[in-house]
Amino acid sequence: MPECADIDSLVYVNGLPTPWRPGLTVADLVAARATVTAEAAPGAEPGAAPIDGPAPPGPSFATALNGHFVARTRRGDTPVQPGDALTLFEAIVGG
Amino acid sequence: MHDSKATTLAATTATNADAPSAPTSWTLYGTTLHSRFLLGSAGYPSPQVLHDAIVASGTQVVTVGLRRVLAGGGDNGFVAQIRATLRQRGGRLLPNTAGCRSAREAVTLAQMARELFDTAWIKLEVVGDEHTLQPDPWELVAAAETLVKDGFSVFPYCTDDLVTCRRLLDAGCEVLMPWGAPIGSGQGLLNPFALRTLRERLPGVPLIVDAGLGAPSHAAAALELGLDGVLLNSAVAQSGDPVRMAAAFAHAVAAGRLGFEAGVMARQDMAVASTPVGGQAFLIG
Numbered sequence: 001m002p003e004c005a006d007i008d009s010l011v012y013v014n015g016l017p018t019p020w021r022p023g024l025t026v027a028d029l030v031a032a033r034a035t036v037t038a039e040a041a042p043g044a045e046p047g048a049a050p051i052d053g054p055a056p057p058g059p060s061f062a063t064a065l066n067g068h069f070v071a072r073t074r075r076g077d078t079p080v081q082p083g084d085a086l087t088l089f090e091a092i093v094g095g
Numbered sequence: 096m097h098d099s100k101a102t103t104l105a106a107t108t109a110t111n112a113d114a115p116s117a118p119t120s121w122t123l124y125g126t127t128l129h130s131r132f133l134l135g136s137a138g139y140p141s142p143q144v145l146h147d148a149i150v151a152s153g154t155q156v157v158t159v160g161l162r163r164v165l166a167g168g169g170d171n172g173f174v175a176q177i178r179a180t181l182r183q184r185g186g187r188l189l190p191n192t193a194g195c196r197s198a199r200e201a202v203t204l205a206q207m208a209r210e211l212f213d214t215a216w217i218k219l220e221v222v223g224d225e226h227t228l229q230p231d232p233w234e235l236v237a238a239a240e241t242l243v244k245d246g247f248s249v250f251p252y253c254t255d256d257l258v259t260c261r262r263l264l265d266a267g268c269e270v271l272m273p274w275g276a277p278i279g280s281g282q283g284l285l286n287p288f289a290l291r292t293l294r295e296r297l298p299g300v301p302l303i304v305d306a307g308l309g310a311p312s313h314a315a316a317a318l319e320l321g322l323d324g325v326l327l328n329s330a331v332a333q334s335g336d337p338v339r340m341a342a343a344f345a346h347a348v349a350a351g352r353l354g355f356e357a358g359v360m361a362r363q364d365m366a367v368a369s370t371p372v373g374g375q376a377f378l379i380g
Contacts, residue, residue, distance in 0.1 A: 014163055061164055062207030067199065069206035087163055089204070091174045091211050093145075094160025094191045095135030095278070095328030 012085040020082045026063055027075040029086050061090045104128055104155045104185045119356065121323055123156075123270055123301055124216065124248040126187070130155045131318065132348045133189065133303065134341070135328020142176035144337055149177070152341035155186040158218055158326065160193050161208055189250060191218040196231070198238035205242055217242060218272070218305075218326075219251045228278045232259040236266055243267030252305050255289035257296055264300065271300060272326060275317065276307025279329045283313035287320060294321040311340075311347035318351025319359060 010017045013029050063070045064087045070078050080086065104126060120129050134154040139145040149157060157177055181187060190208035195201040198221060205217045221238055223231030230253050239249050243266055251263050255273045263271060273293060276282035284290060285307070293302055304317040305326040314325045325348060334340035 062161070062211045064203050064207060067203055069203050069210075071210060089161045089207050089211070090164045090170075092160050092162050092170050093136040093139070093173045093177070094158050094193055095137045 009082055011080050011082065014087055015085075020080065020084075024080045025076055026065055026070050026078040026080060026086060029080060030063065030075060030088070033088065061088045063088055104187070119352065121301065123250075128155050130345075130348075131324035131352055132314075132345055133158065133305075133324060133326035134331065135326065136173065136177055137328055138332035139173070139337060142172050145173060146176055146180045147338040148331055148341040149180050149186075150184070151338045151345065152331070153345045155184070156189050156326075157181060157186060158189045158191050158328070159212065160191050161204055161211065162194075187216070188212050188214055189216050189218050190214065191252075192220045192238075195221050195238075196223075196234075197221065198234040198241065201234070201238040202241050202245075205238075205247060206245070209247070215246055216248045217250065219249050229254060229274070232256065232262075235259070236262045239263055239266040239268050250303070255286055255293060257289075257292060260293060260297060264297070269301070270303065271297070272303045272305035274306040275304045275313060278306045280307050281309025281330060282307050283309055284316055284320075287316070290317070290322060291320050311343045314344050315347040315351035315354070318348055319354045321355050324348070 009020045011020045011024070011029065012018065013033060018029065018032070063072075063075060065078060065080065066084055067087075120127050121131065122128070130153045132152050132154045133156040134149060134152050135158045136145060137160070139148065157180075159174060159177060177188070190205075190212045192201040192204045192208070195204055201219060201221045205219070208217060209215055219235065219238055219242065221231050221234040222228050223234070230251075232254070235251055235253060236259070239251055242249050248270075249263075249266075249268045250270050250272055251268050252272050252274070253259055253263060260271050260273065271293070273290060275290075276285045284304070290302075290304065301324070302322045303324040303326050304314075304322050308314055308317070308325060308327045309330050313330075314327070317325050325344075327344065331337050331340045331344060
């Protein structure tokens with residue numbers, strides 16, 4: 001657990017603190033998230049075999065840095081600064 | 096990038112005899128649809144029931160959403176099921192910006208939705224009150240302006256206020272989705288006068304009643320007024336039998352539209368005999 005004095009060297013991923021380092025990018029943070037980094041086909045989720053065949057592969061989440069959208073193609077060249085907040089969003093049902 | 100300019104979603108071969116074909120087609124942002132029933136995907140007990148409800152409804156547009164990724168989250172296969180069902184039946188997704196409280200939040204969420212769902216269609220929701228979930232008209236218009244300029248096809252969830260609707264059209268929206276009643280309330284058309292006014296003052300604009308419908312009769316009433324379609328979720332998902340209710344709403348939507356096209360008789364203040372009186376024999380005893 002980082003010391004409170006190191007708060008300037010933290011970034012936040014979905015609200016959880018993560019150590020910052022020079023050169024850190026959005027892609028790095030995404031890769032470090034073991035539970036959400038698998039760019040698997042939605043149909044590959046456990047127990048989620050859909051009727052009428054498997055769904056085609058596609059992105060499983062989207063990213064926003066400090067409230068601004070970061071496209072998948074830009075994650076690798078989007079730097080992250082201390083105090084930044086990265087949020088990952090996934091597809092869900094909705095009305 | 097994502098949508099063809101002119102698309103016709105073929106009327107799907109009904110595998111469920113309870114799903115009637117729509118009497119007339121209509122067009123939303125260049126896509127021709129044969130169903131005037133848009134269906135929400137939240138609150139179903141299982142992906143199987145959701146699949147069956149989509150089939151029974153005959154819908155060609157299903158709404159979806161986004162949320163922050165949760166540790167150990169996932170949606171238990173619902174989204175995958177929606178994609179599979181629509182792929183088989185030729186329908187498309189309509190992502191929403193549910194939960195957003197500002198134009199900025201809504202714009203960001205819409206951009207993420209476009210990437211996740213590979214569509215420029217977006218149901219724009221910007222809530223202004225936590226209790227009524229009614230839209231914030233100022234943030235809604237601001238978000239619509241930004242999204243239209245960014246190439247989105249915006250479906251704004253709005254109130255039945257005519258001036259706000261005009262501002263949305265000025266912002267570039269080609270479709271409007273006025274509420275019937277607060278989201279999830281099931282109260283039906285609380286202000287049919289306002290909806291009728293929108294229809295009369297905005298001819299040619301696709302109007303989809305979104306939110307607050309509870310019974311199939313509400314949907315029929317909306318279509319009879321001349322509105323072009325309905326979008327509903329809770330009325331089906333929270334019913335006793337979502338699949339049968341989806342079929343019921345499909346019938347109601349078709350009936351309402353047929354009734355509107357046939358021309359509903361004018362209301363009369365007093366009784367008007369339907370049986371001819373002249374020539375009838377009177378027995379005077």
